[in-house]
Amino acid sequence: MRRDAMSETTLRLDRVGPVATVTLDRPDRGNAISMTMVRELEQLCHLLEDEAAERVLVLRGAGGTFCSGIDLLDFPPEAKPDIRGFSRWEKACRTIERLPMVTIAAIDGECVGGGLQLALTCDARVATERASFQLHEVRDGFLPGMGTFRLAKFIGLGRARFMAMTGRRVAAGEAFELGIVDRVCPAAGLDAAVGATIAAFGEIHRDAVELARRLFDESFEIPYEDFLGCFLAAQHRAIQSEAFKALVREAHERGVPRPRR
Numbered sequence: 001m002r003r004d005a006m007s008e009t010t011l012r013l014d015r016v017g018p019v020a021t022v023t024l025d026r027p028d029r030g031n032a033i034s035m036t037m038v039r040e041l042e043q044l045c046h047l048l049e050d051e052a053a054e055r056v057l058v059l060r061g062a063g064g065t066f067c068s069g070i071d072l073l074d075f076p077p078e079a080k081p082d083i084r085g086f087s088r089w090e091k092a093c094r095t096i097e098r099l100p101m102v103t104i105a106a107i108d109g110e111c112v113g114g115g116l117q118l119a120l121t122c123d124a125r126v127a128t129e130r131a132s133f134q135l136h137e138v139r140d141g142f143l144p145g146m147g148t149f150r151l152a153k154f155i156g157l158g159r160a161r162f163m164a165m166t167g168r169r170v171a172a173g174e175a176f177e178l179g180i181v182d183r184v185c186p187a188a189g190l191d192a193a194v195g196a197t198i199a200a201f202g203e204i205h206r207d208a209v210e211l212a213r214r215l216f217d218e219s220f221e222i223p224y225e226d227f228l229g230c231f232l233a234a235q236h237r238a239i240q241s242e243a244f245k246a247l248v249r250e251a252h253e254r255g256v257p258r259p260r261r
Helices: 035-051 084-097 114-120 147-155 157-166 172-178 187-200 206-218 224-238 242-254
Strands: 002-005 011-016 019-024 056-061 102-107 110-112 124-128 132-134 183-185
Touching (some): 035 084, 056 114, 102 187, 114 147, 124 172, 124 187, 132 172, 206 224
Parallel strands (some): 019 056, 102 124
Antiparallel strands (some): 011 019
């Protein structure tokens, strides 16, 4: 295992084979999101994208909490609140959504506010039985970032609106039923559940992962005719890959229409 500590130690990066694990590492603050963490997350995502060594990114929190949301101590009480930090946070989240690798949130304990936004950027969410989910911001007098954009895609507009505007806490079992998480496991079995989730993706082709994720995102935003053009452009790029060409060669060598099951 290779471990990289970020300069300000709000994040911890561990790299084992094809899997990079990023741990939100502010357990004394409930892994709350500070501007330092936002900057480091941006830097780390660019590092992973540029090096192209791993196929999977796992996000998790230290100390039995995934993330308790925004760190309000980053807002000086005498200063006028500034929107730039929220913009930087969304850019970091969007960078995760566009990484050419499978992304998995491993959630234990609280997953609140910006923490839930972070989890929703991932391709899969694995939660322990003691995990809970909440968007508290509206009740507290501000907005849950682009959680207002993402959550409804997972659970529907009505449920998302009620969850966000009431700020109610959702337990892991209900989160699974709603579609917020994909797998629930005992706390002691989180690592095994994450491993099983990684295995479920099979062989991971970076280009195909990136293109498929982008198409799913766009499917909520543009008309069918425009989407068809996006799909054809993406598929043209995908079938030029060595992975697809190897699959075709294998089909011909074995004389079967689909050589891999």
